[in-house]
Amino acid sequence: MPIPRGAHARGASPLVVVRDLEVEFVTDGGSVTPVGGLSFHLERGETLAMVGESGSGKSVTALALMGLLPRPAGRVAGGSIRFDGEDLARCSAADLRRLRGTGIGMVFQEPMTSLNPVLKVGEQIAERLRTHAGLDRRRAAARAVEMLERVRIPEPQRRALDYPHALSGGMRQRVVIAMALACGPKLLIADEPTTALDVTIQAQILELLRNLQAEIGMAILFITHDLGVVAEMADRVLVMYAGRAVEEATVGELFAHPRMPYTRALLNSIPRVDRDGGTRRRLEAIDGQVPDPRVALPGCAFHPRCAHAAALCATAAPEFEDSGMGHLVRCRRWRELAA
Amino acid sequence: MSEMLLDVRNLRTHFKTVKAVEDVSFAIRTGEVVGLVGESGSGKTTVGRSILRLVEPTSGSVHFDGIDITQLSAAAMRSRRKDMQIIFQDPYASLNPRMTIGAIIGQALDIHRLALGNERDARVVELLQRVGLSADHRRRYPHEFSGGQRQRIGIARALAVGPRFIVADEPVSALDVSIQAQVINLLKDLQAELGLTVLFIAHDLGVVEYISDRVIVMYLGRIMEMAPADSLYRNPRHPYTQALLAAIPVPDPTVRRPPLRLHGELPSPINPPSGCVFRTRCPVATGECAERVPPLEEVSPQHFRACINS
Numbered sequence: 222m223p224i225p226r227g228a229h230a231r232g233a234s235p236l237v238v239v240r241d242l243e244v245e246f247v248t249d250g251g252s253v254t255p256v257g258g259l260s261f262h263l264e265r266g267e268t269l270a271m272v273g274e275s276g277s278g279k280s281v282t283a284l285a286l287m288g289l290l291p292r293p294a295g296r297v298a299g300g301s302i303r304f305d306g307e308d309l310a311r312c313s314a315a316d317l318r319r320l321r322g323t324g325i326g327m328v329f330q331e332p333m334t335s336l337n338p339v340l341k342v343g344e345q346i347a348e349r350l351r352t353h354a355g356l357d358r359r360r361a362a363a364r365a366v367e368m369l370e371r372v373r374i375p376e377p378q379r380r381a382l383d384y385p386h387a388l389s390g391g392m393r394q395r396v397v398i399a400m401a402l403a404c405g406p407k408l409l410i411a412d413e414p415t416t417a418l419d420v421t422i423q424a425q426i427l428e429l430l431r432n433l434q435a436e437i438g439m440a441i442l443f444i445t446h447d448l449g450v451v452a453e454m455a456d457r458v459l460v461m462y463a464g465r466a467v468e469e470a471t472v473g474e475l476f477a478h479p480r481m482p483y484t485r486a487l488l489n490s491i492p493r494v495d496r497d498g499g500t501r502r503r504l505e506a507i508d509g510q511v512p513d514p515r516v517a518l519p520g521c522a523f524h525p526r527c528a529h530a531a532a533l534c535a536t537a538a539p540e541f542e543d544s545g546m547g548h549l550v551r552c553r554r555w556r557e558l559a560a
Numbered sequence: 561m562s563e564m565l566l567d568v569r570n571l572r573t574h575f576k577t578v579k580a581v582e583d584v585s586f587a588i589r590t591g592e593v594v595g596l597v598g599e600s601g602s603g604k605t606t607v608g609r610s611i612l613r614l615v616e617p618t619s620g621s622v623h624f625d626g627i628d629i630t631q632l633s634a635a636a637m638r639s640r641r642k643d644m645q646i647i648f649q650d651p652y653a654s655l656n657p658r659m660t661i662g663a664i665i666g667q668a669l670d671i672h673r674l675a676l677g678n679e680r681d682a683r684v685v686e687l688l689q690r691v692g693l694s695a696d697h698r699r700r701y702p703h704e705f706s707g708g709q710r711q712r713i714g715i716a717r718a719l720a721v722g723p724r725f726i727v728a729d730e731p732v733s734a735l736d737v738s739i740q741a742q743v744i745n746l747l748k749d750l751q752a753e754l755g756l757t758v759l760f761i762a763h764d765l766g767v768v769e770y771i772s773d774r775v776i777v778m779y780l781g782r783i784m785e786m787a788p789a790d791s792l793y794r795n796p797r798h799p800y801t802q803a804l805l806a807a808i809p810v811p812d813p814t815v816r817r818p819p820l821r822l823h824g825e826l827p828s829p830i831n832p833p834s835g836c837v838f839r840t841r842c843p844v845a846t847g848e849c850a851e852r853v854p855p856l857e858e859v860s861p862q863h864f865r866a867c868i869n870s
Contacts, residue, residue: 274736275707389825390600419599419763424807424820446737449809453817472813488811490741492766494793495810504770506745507738510706 234306236407236440237263237286241300244278244285248294253514255281256464259300260541265407268434268441270451270472273461274487276511279444282461283412285310286442287327288317305407322353326401326439330413332393335400336385342396343369343381346403353404368399371436373429391422395429402437409434412444427453448491452476460484463512463522466541470548480550480559483507483523521552529554564623565590565725565757566611571620573603573610577830580606582781582837584620585856590724593751593758595772595789597765597804601826603781604761608727611759612644613637624725642672645718649730651710655702661688661713662698668720687716692746708739712746719750725757732767744770765808769793774862777801780837781829783856787863797865800838836867844869 244256256278263269271279284290285297288309302309305324309317321327329335337345346365350356356364362381369377372395385393394414401409411430415423427450434441443454451458451472458475460468460483468481479485489505509526512518521527524534531554539553552558566588573581581603588594598604610617613629621628629640648654655664665684669675675683685695691712702710711731718726728747732740748771751758762768768775768789775792777785777800785798796802803822810817821843827833833840839849846869854866 274738391825419826420765421599421803421807421820421822422825423809424817425823427809428820447809448737448811452811452813452815453809455813476811476813487738490738491811492741492744492764492770493811494766494769494805494808495812495815503748504741504744506741508742510708510739511736 233265235262236265236305237442238303239282239286239300240303242282242285242297242302243299244281244290244295245298246295250515254298254464255514256285258541259464259466261459261466261469263408263440263442264456266434266438266440267456268443268454270443270445270455270458271461272445272448272451272458274446274511276463276514277461278464279461280412281464283327283410283442283444286410287321287325288312288314319353322349323404324406324408326404326406326409328394328397328401328409328411328414330416332390332397333385335397336393338385341382341384342388346381346396346400349400349403364403365399368403369396371402371433372396372399374399389422390418391425394418394426398426398429398433402433402439405437406439408440408442410442410444413446414443415450416445416447423450430454448488460487463518464514465522465551466549467523467551468549469541474546474548478548478559480544480548480555481523481552482527482529482554482558486526486528529558563590564588565592565625566759567621567623568607568611569621569623571607571610571622572618573606573615574618575615579781579829579832581610581617582832583853584778584781584783586776586783586786588725588757588759590757591755592774593760593772595768595775596759596761596778597763597768597775598778599763599804599826601780601829602778603829604763604778605729607778608646608729608759608761612641612646612727614646639672642721643723644725644727645721645723646727646729647711647714647718647731650734651707651714652702654714655710657702660699660701661693661705664702664713665698665717665720668717672721674721683720687720690719690750691716692742706739707735708742711735711743715743715746715750719754723756725759727759727761729761730763731760733762733764740767747771765793765805777804780826780832782837782853783864783866784838785863785865786856787865791860791863795860795863797859797863797870798867799842799844799870801865803841803843842869 240260242259246253273279297310343365346368347361350361350364366377366381369380374380374395415426455472457471459466462483468484486507507526512522520535521539524530539551541549541551544550544555564587569585571581571584596604609615611622617630622630662684665687666680669680684698688697693712732743760771772789775789776783779800784800796805822841824841827840835850835852836854839845854868856864856866858864
C-alpha cells in the first residue's frame with residue numbers, strides 16, 4: 222500500500238469538493254466548453270495529481286478554482302467548487318482575493334508570471350504578508366527572509382535583496398513557492414511547476430515540495446503532463462482528456478492497473494530509462510490528435526484514437542463509473558479490457 | 561565499420577565572454593545516430609549550430625565528408641547545406657506563417673535548384689506523404705496544423721534537398737508525449753530508410769535512448785561522457801551522467817528515487833570553474849579536480865569519460 226505523503230486528517234471533511242464543473246469560453250467562433258462535467262475532491266494534506274496533455278482542461282480547471290479565468294471570455298457556466306465549506310463559484314471578487322491570499326497558494330510553470338521584475342524578491346514576499354496577514358513592515362521583512370530560508374535558498378538575508386532577474390530559474394521558482402506558502406495556505410495549486418526546469422533542478426524542487434508538505438501539511442493539486450512526476454508526487458491521480466476526467470485512482474492502483482485505454486497508451490508512449498532494452502525499441506505512439514474542442518464529438522472523446530474502440534464507443538458517451546475500490550474509469554469496455 | 565561522415569576536432573565557440581563550447585571533439589559515422597544531451601547551458605545547441613556554421617566556431621575544425629567546412633567561403637558553405645540540414649525545436653517559429661506548406665517545402669527545392677514545374681510539385685507531395693501528411697495539406701498555412709503536424713512539415717522541409725546529415729535540435733521537446741512518440745518513430749523510420757546520419761540534440765535522456773546508437777553527455781561546454789547508448793544507460797561512468805539519470809522521475813510509484821546527490825546550480829559559462837567544470841556540484845570531487853581539465857579517456861571499448869575520480 223502506498224503511504225500517503227501528506228499529513229491526512231482522516232474523517233475531516235474534504236478540503237476541496239468540485240461538482241459537475243463546467244467552464245465556458247466565448248470566442249468569435251462561438252462558445253467552447255474546455256471543461257465539462259468535472260467532479261473531484263481533495264482531502265486535507267493530500268496530493269492529487271491532475272495529469273493530461275495539452276487541451277485536456279487541466280490548467281483551465283486550476284484557473285477556475287482560483288477564480289482567475291480570463292474575463293470576459295471565460296466563466297464557470299455550471300457546477301460548484303467548494304473550498305473549506307465556501308462555494309468559490311459564487312464568491313465575491315473580494316472574498317476570492319482574500320482566499321487567494323491566505324487559503325490557496327499558487328505556483329505556475331513560468332516563475333516570472335508570478336514575480337514583479339522591478340521589486341526585490343524579499344519585498345514581494347513581505348508585501349503579501351502585509352496585505353494578507355496584517356504584519357507590519359519590519360515583521361513582514363523578517364518573515365520573508367524566514368520563508369526564503371524555508372525553501373532552502375542559501376544566504377536568504379542577502380538573496381532577499383536580489384531582483385528576480387539576478388536569480389536562476391530554479392531559484393525563482395523557490396521564491397514563488399515561498400510567496401505561495403507565506404500565509405500558510407491549506408491548498409497549494411501547482412500548475413506544471415517544474416516543466417520549465419532542468420531535470421536535476423526539477424528533482425530539487427520536487428524534493429522541496431514534499432518536504433514542505435510534510436512540515437506545513439497543505440494539500441497540493443499538482444498539475445502535470447509528466448507521469449514520472451505523478452508517480453513521485455501523488456497520493457491520488459485524476460487523468461484528464463478533452464476536458465473530462467477519464468480515470469481516477471490512488472497512485473499505486475493507477476500505475477498497477479490502468480483501466481482506461483488512454484491512460485494505458487499514455488504510459489506506453491513514455492521513453493523510459495529505468496528499463497533495460499529501451500535502446501532502439503519502438504515507442505507506442507497514440508495515433509491522431511487531441512480532438513478540437515470546437516467540434517462536438519458524440520460518444521467517447523478518445524474513441525477516434527483508441528485501439529480498443531468498438532462501434533458503441535462512437536455513439537454513446539461513457540459514464541465515469543466505479544470499477545471497484547473507488548477506481549473510477551470513463552470507458553464502456555473497461556470490464557472486457559480488464560479481463 | 562563505415563567511414564566517418566563528420567569529424568569535429570577541438571571545437572570552441574565563444575560568444576564574446578561566454579564560453580559556450582570548449583574543446584569538443586567527436587566523430588559520427590555514416591548512417592549513425594548520435595544523441596547529444598545536456599541541461600540548459602551545456603552548449604549542446606551551440607555545438608549543433610557550429611557544425612552547420614549557423615554560428616561561427618571560434619576555433620577548431622569540422623570535417624564533413626573529408627572537407628573542413630570551417631574553411632569554406634560563404635557561397636561554398638551555402639551549397640554544402642544541401643547535404644546538411646537542421647530540424648528545430650519550435651516548428652511554428654521556423655515556418656513562415658504567410659507561406660503555404662507547399663511553398664515552404666518547394667522553396668527548399670528552389671534554393672538548390674533541385675526540381676521545377678510538375679516535378680517540383682510531385683516531389684512536394686511525395687515528401688508530405690513520406691512524413692505522414694497528405695497531398696491536400698500543401699495548400700494550407702502553418703497555423704492550420706497542430707504542433708505534431710508542424711514538426712512533420714519541418715522534417716519534410718529538411719528532407720526536401722536530400723541531405724545526408726541532419727541536426728535535430730530538440731525536435732520533440734515542445735510536443736505532448738503521445739505526439740512525441742509519433743514523431744520519434746517517424747524520425748527513426750526515415751533515418752533507417754534513407755540511411756541518414758543524425759545528431760539528435762535533446763535534454764530528455766529517455767527520448768535520446770530510443771533513437772541513438774551512441775550518446776554524448778555535455779556539461780558547461782564540455783563533453784563529460786561519450787559511449788554506445790546501451791553502455792551509457794546501463795553503466796554510466798561519469799558522476800554527472802549518473803546524477804542526470806538518477807534525477808529522472810520514474811513512472812512507477814513503487815520505485816523510490818535515491819535522494820539527489822547533486823546540489824546547487826550550473827556555474828556561469830563566463831567564468832567556469834578551473835579544472836573539471838563539474839567539480840563544484842560533484843559528489844566525489846577532490847582538491848585535485850580543480851587543478852587540471854580531465855581528459856576524455858576510454859574506460860571500456862568506445863566508452864569515454866572525463867573524470868579522474870570515478
